[in-house]
Amino acid sequence: MKRLAVLLMLLLPIAAFAVEPDEMLQDPVLEERARVISKELRCVVCQNQDIDSSNAGVARDMRILVRERLVAGDTNKEVINYIHARYGDYVLMRPPFNAATAALWLAPFVLALASLLVGWLVLSRGRNRKIAPGLSEAEEAEIVNFIDENKAGEKP
Structure with missing residues (x-):
């Protein structure tokens, strides 16, 4: 039983999201949209990790940018297109099929x-x-x- 408790304590940080409290939006609807969008975007530093669960500084900047665009009134698609235009195909968890991909x-x-x-x-x-x-x-x-x-x- 003791070993199970230690194992669960070791695995607990893995389940935690990297979104910090100061990044979160006050509006729960916008915050949920930000989370959905963040799961669609890949961290440009980490390998195959979405920005929602990445602790990298670039991922934090991207999460903040997503939230800024949502507060400005952009739709989910507009936010993704904005990030895609800045960072390229690699930033998308499901990149489009084209000659480069x-x-x-x-x-x-x-x-x-x-x-x-x-x-x-x-x-x-x-x-x-x-x-x-x-x-x-x-x-x-x-x-x-x-x-x-x-x-x-x-x-x-």
Whole structure:
């Protein structure tokens, strides 16, 4: 029981959001919109972490910028477009499919297809492999003679 409590205490900071109290908006509706938008935006410093859960300084600046745009009256889409225009495709958790991001979108399919092809080749070669023939009578006799000669040469 004690170990479980220690484990839960260690995992508790992981579940906490990085949004600090001084960043939060007074209006709960705007704050909820800010949270939704923040989950759609990637921290440009962290790898694959949204700005809502990132502790990086840039993520904090981006969260504040999102809230400023919401207070100014922007829609969720306008806020995302504004951040996207400033930081590029990388900032979006789901970047658009275009020439610059084609490799990002197609790489999983290409790698899966290549893995299937390699697996198929390995399995098909294994099935087509012939079993090596056994020793001929002449080879067996030669081995027996060799063993007998070595036994005769040994001193008891």
